[in-house]
Amino acid sequence: MNALPFGKPMLGEEERRAVLEVLESGVLAHGPKIRAFEQAFCAFTGAPHAVAVASCTAGLHLYYFAAGLGPGDEVLVPAMTHTATAHAVELTGARAVFVDAEPRTGNMDLDALEAAITPRTRAISPMHYLGYPLDMERVRRIADARSLMVVEDCALALGTRLHGTHAGLFGAVGCFSFYPVKHITTAEGGMVICRDEALARRFERVRAFGMDKHVGERTVPGLYDVQELGFNYRMSDIEAAIGCEQLRKLPRFLEARRANHRVLLQELKAIEEVAVLHEDRPGFEPSYYCLVALLRGCLAARRNDVLLALKELGIGTSVYYPHPVPKMSYYRQKYGTRDGDHPVATRIADTSLALPVGPHLGPEDMRRIAAAIKEVLVKRR
Numbered sequence: 001m002n003a004l005p006f007g008k009p010m011l012g013e014e015e016r017r018a019v020l021e022v023l024e025s026g027v028l029a030h031g032p033k034i035r036a037f038e039q040a041f042c043a044f045t046g047a048p049h050a051v052a053v054a055s056c057t058a059g060l061h062l063y064y065f066a067a068g069l070g071p072g073d074e075v076l077v078p079a080m081t082h083t084a085t086a087h088a089v090e091l092t093g094a095r096a097v098f099v100d101a102e103p104r105t106g107n108m109d110l111d112a113l114e115a116a117i118t119p120r121t122r123a124i125s126p127m128h129y130l131g132y133p134l135d136m137e138r139v140r141r142i143a144d145a146r147s148l149m150v151v152e153d154c155a156l157a158l159g160t161r162l163h164g165t166h167a168g169l170f171g172a173v174g175c176f177s178f179y180p181v182k183h184i185t186t187a188e189g190g191m192v193i194c195r196d197e198a199l200a201r202r203f204e205r206v207r208a209f210g211m212d213k214h215v216g217e218r219t220v221p222g223l224y225d226v227q228e229l230g231f232n233y234r235m236s237d238i239e240a241a242i243g244c245e246q247l248r249k250l251p252r253f254l255e256a257r258r259a260n261h262r263v264l265l266q267e268l269k270a271i272e273e274v275a276v277l278h279e280d281r282p283g284f285e286p287s288y289y290c291l292v293a294l295l296r297g298c299l300a301a302r303r304n305d306v307l308l309a310l311k312e313l314g315i316g317t318s319v320y321y322p323h324p325v326p327k328m329s330y331y332r333q334k335y336g337t338r339d340g341d342h343p344v345a346t347r348i349a350d351t352s353l354a355l356p357v358g359p360h361l362g363p364e365d366m367r368r369i370a371a372a373i374k375e376v377l378v379k380r381r
């Protein structure tokens, strides 16, 4: 039987044609595709402003840099996230302070979040784990009471909504990723959304060296001024052209993810050795990045063995995430993380299987995945 990959970019004739058009136009950067992609992204999310950048990590760093974050500042980030959420803070010289997960959804534990606030805390950087919405209304109340910035890492949250509002619109900024296995791809790429127009204009300058005029705005060709420090964090027009086509397909992708997730969830409920991270809450609309199942009892210690056995059966899996970020060597050495710290995030990292629900798969594939899990677990009871 053919293998079912964990993730697969969904690219077709439309993306191929769009790329060729940009190549033939000769305008590879600063061109019209960037603006078109940003506008389409605003239309999908309801964001007032969107600025295309080189990656989600670049977007997070761009914001912290623009906000003047630096040594002596602390930012609260989930322990259970991609390294990028913490690295973006550390790159400025500020300190990432890690908050454990809660056991039902794997999202940041908001009681632990409140307890971790110190006089040095400047910002909270929530991440919607697997695209399941964090309770941002409560995060806002916590942040507003202490004038903290809220910086949403939305890399897995394209399509995530909370009471109708898209993820990324609850704080100062939301940053998205278009890396190949995410909900849509531009190969590499990211997007920053915000409500503040002056901030959006600032992002446009800082993503391009701090120049006051980009190529299309210069009255005399070649003349511009630089009034502040900046990066080259731009996206190319080739990437933006792919993004425009991907956004058109996004509603179909999300519907396929939702349908797959429902089938797989139902199938897994019949397997007593696994517990699934998910909650049905009114108004909470996930983007269904993948489905994470925790192994119970004595099987928990044999997780890697289970992953390898599934691989033998052609089932693509992954682990989200292989270690809580504070237990990655860099952070463990820098901050002296102990083995017992962040117990919930650690249990998810050590005992879970991340299973695919992407639009490259269908309901029959979900049944095959569940059957394979059952087969593998029964043998190991």
Ligand SMILES: *Cc1c(COP(=O)(O)O)cnc(C)c1O
Pocket: 054, 055, 056, 057, 058, 081, 082, 084, 085, 127, 153, 155, 156, 176, 177, 178, 179, 189, 190
């Ligand atoms: C993938 C991912 C990132 C990194 O995105 P890039 O676009 O590769 O920088 C950041 N945060 C989370 C939660 C991710 O899953």
